[in-house]
Amino acid sequence: MIKAIFTAPGGTTIETDARDGLSLMEAARLANVPGILAECGGACSCSTCHVYVDRDWIGKLPEKDEMETDLLDFADEVDEATSRLSCQIKLSPELDGIRVTVPTRQG
């Protein structure tokens, strides 16, 4: 199991344990993390699963693809350095313990 730690809007911290291979968005949904709406279910069609990845972890993620880049370019409250769509982040042992923050506007 891969641990991920979400800081929800309002500051609550929620720790999740999810299976290797699931997306960070799926981990959030399993744990009912508020603010991760994931309306398209992970089809990279909306941007309602936007998170800020902790600076210590952002470098460990694969680069964004074009679709994710374009969606984020127009999403709310984007931080160029740390914003990612959690549906596009696949959990793996290298990401065990990843920390992310959910934007307030989504919550």
Add this chain to the structure above:
Amino acid sequence: MTHIAVIGAGQAGSALAAKLRALGFDGQLTLIGSEPVPPYQRPPLSKKYMSGEMQLDRLFLRPESFYEEHQITLLTGTRVIGIAPDTMTLAMENGPEISVDQIALTTGADPICLPPAMGGGAPGIYTMRSLRDADAMAHEFTPGRHVLIVGGGYIGLEAAAVAATKGLQVTLVEMAPRILARVAAEETSDWVRALHRAHGVDIREGCGLDSLTRPNLTTFSAGLSDGSMLEVDFVICGIGVRPATALAEMAGLEIDNGIKVDAFGQSSRPLIFAAGDCASFPWKGTRIRLESVPNAIDQAEATAASMLGQGAPYVARPWFWSDQFDVKLQIAGLNSGYDRVITRPGEKPGTQSHWYFAGDRLLAVDAMNDPRAYMMSKRLIEAGKSPRTDAVADPQVPLKSLPLVEDAAA
């Protein structure tokens, strides 16, 4: 203790129940679904689940443990057969009545099948709505087989794309003069038709299915209104859905293209609410019903808040998506009432967007592999802003600096 029953365990029912708990509801909560499995995502059924790219466990919205942890009594494979609104009791197909204090109807919609005289309900003829539907037809998807798809809406086109990608021979018939006629402009129909034809799908528009017979155990003979006769191995019916209103009707609730609710999700009986595909609600002076996941989630969550007395009027922000071949189609807004469509070429080859206007007012946008146009237009539409049409048509004007109509007036 207060008891809320949520009837219908799809995307809306699941979202509504989860939101009730998230908002602090600590009474008894029962989520009742007629399907034998916990709530799952339907959109992938005609996309990645059907193509085999997505496995069953990832379809489920939440693990069963979620419902236990949040003290949501999840009754799967369970049918409510009647609601007595005066006594607030539910009559169950199997088992004793259930007494409740409030009810949320999230019963969704049922696919329309071919009439029995045309073979509707017979083996080899499928609808595309439930996990059972998808699993039942999975074995049919082998290369070289011939599928007839009846209906050129999003479901039919998505199924056609998966089938063609898997190497099946695909014929799609649409009775209306063009595919997507109910939901999109000619420009979008043209674009999607070209996409499918490039992948070998035989699309026949203005063409109905006149007869369907089974000359032997393995094939169907389909008589089409263009005079041709086709031998096909199986048939997928994508001719739309009807809101599932039977329970609501029996309970005497007002029905108007679905269960009629107000902006708070409240039906004509104050203790009964409804949300999602089954409910019609006020929208800009008219009444609409949306068949979409985003609306199911948003309306369900807004209704959950209303049921707890914390509600605000629900303002829908319609959007839709469809995946066909390597194309992602994203739709912002609702185009009803448009009088012109502006085509905007995307920044990359093979991308394009169609902007629907009523006069100067932007209503909706269909974006084909153009998420930038989708995201920008969604923002504009939700903010009630309209870009100038001449700027929309000019790809040299960046999306982020499209001049607005108000700017022009100033």
